[in-house]
Amino acid sequence: MTSPARNARSASAPAAAGNGASLAGARLRVAVPSVAERVAQELRHQLAEGLLLPGARLTEAALAEDLGVSRNTVREAFAELASERLLVRHPNRGVFVASLGAGDIHDVYTVRRAIEVSTIRNGGTTEQIAAVRAAVEEGKKAAAANDNEGLGSANQHFHRAIVAMAGSRRLDTIMSQVLAEMRLFFHKATVDAEFYSGYLKDNEQICAALEAGDGERASELMLAYLDRSEAQQVAIHGV
Amino acid sequence: MTSPARNARSASAPAAAGNGASLAGARLRVAVPSVAERVAQELRHQLAEGLLLPGARLTEAALAEDLGVSRNTVREAFAELASERLLVRHPNRGVFVASLGAGDIHDVYTVRRAIEVSTIRNGGTTEQIAAVRAAVEEGKKAAAANDNEGLGSANQHFHRAIVAMAGSRRLDTIMSQVLAEMRLFFHKATVDAEFYSGYLKDNEQICAALEAGDGERASELMLAYLDRSEAQQVAIHGV
DNA sequence: CTTTGAGGAATTGTTCAACAATCCAACGAT
DNA sequence: ATCGTTGGATTGTTGAACAATTCCTCAAAG
CATH class of the missing domain: 1.10.10.10 (Winged helix-like DNA-binding domain superfamily/Winged helix DNA-binding domain)
Structure with missing residues (x-):
């Protein structure tokens, strides 16, 4: 019942001479x-x-x-x-x-296991899976270019695309927040070249399983990946 | 005073591997x-x-x-x-x-499926399961007393206890927020006597499966319960 | 009679200045 | 060296102000 957009006309323009110049840029941007x-x-x-x-x-x-x-x-x-x-x-x-303590690492990965594994088991539409595939390819390209920063981004895109398959705004925001937390805390780790490159293969396998329609196998791979990743993070940062 | 660098000292204090978090959270009740x-x-x-x-x-x-x-x-x-x-x-x-729209109902239940089913599959300690059992009994007692309000509370306690098995602060708060959302929107429905009473049996069965150590079965029951509950909510409130 | 546009009231967004409460570090007394 | 005291700094909260925006009303134009 709520009409989302209401046109912003009424350009009375009683203002001084200058007029539209400064507003021109924001003209199309309805919501600043x-x-x-x-x-x-x-x-x-x-x-x-x-x-x-x-x-x-x-x-x-x-x-x-x-x-x-x-x-x-x-x-x-x-x-x-x-x-x-x-x-x-x-x-x-x-x-x-914020700084994550010992228990927080496990905590964050617990959330990820709940959300990602559950989502991936249910699979997604071909379009959604295509988005996952795109993230995988983005990662490969970044790896080929030795772009660590890009590799990290691609990895986040991958996991975001996974969760997006659930089609839930709430899960999307939860995932974004968790990823933001991790990115904040694990920033130092992202400089390690080997850090993400090892995950490329995992992402590829998971994506392949998804494309094959084998959600069960995909979810198992994802679970194993998350467990391994958690162990790795714990190893890097003192427990 | 233009202070160009705001990267404050990060040197000594925060170490506290024990956890700065618990220190903040454990601030005794002296803090109003x-x-x-x-x-x-x-x-x-x-x-x-x-x-x-x-x-x-x-x-x-x-x-x-x-x-x-x-x-x-x-x-x-x-x-x-x-x-x-x-x-x-x-x-x-x-x-x-806030008012939930059509898609929001499915959205909320998607979150609950992800969190609750995933958590319940992993089971919990005997103490945690005991907390679940306590919520079940609380519900029975409320039903016996024809206390609909209490029935609703008990049901929330049940699901909160389920999620608590994961031992994740983040999942706990997410669950609390989702339950608060539902309680807000479905408040009218809570006046229906039959509304929660039907769930008592489900909760009992789920709890029993948990106590028997059969997390897999418990998770299946939970999934079925959530699906049924969603359908019921959709039926009550216009799609 | 419907549409259009111009006020005008009401509310939000944002700033500013002040004060109480609290914490922290330095200081001094025992 | 320990313990209280004292300032200084920062947060928590208030109150008032002003611009910007929205909504409502209403009269004028088509």
């Missing part, structure tokens, strides 16, 4: 993200890029000054990022970049 | 929840209680006045509830109590 949302985006970017390391402290005043926004707005962005577990709030002490 | 948090709690309560129906609008000023807090504080509470999908923000239009 709020300032708080843009701050959150910027922080997510910096977190994903490894510019903000786990444990680092973020002070409201500094960020507000730095980004040219109000402290309250920064606060809203903090709340959003905290709800995604990328930041943690210590009451009256400040917000810090 | 913030005002924003209390507002969020109050709203959650009213939502769960059915005092705020889906689609209802919440105005910042009214709530601020009503609860005796500042508008900004209400805003923070809104942000938190929105991140839990209990409220939705329409930019420049206001926040509304």
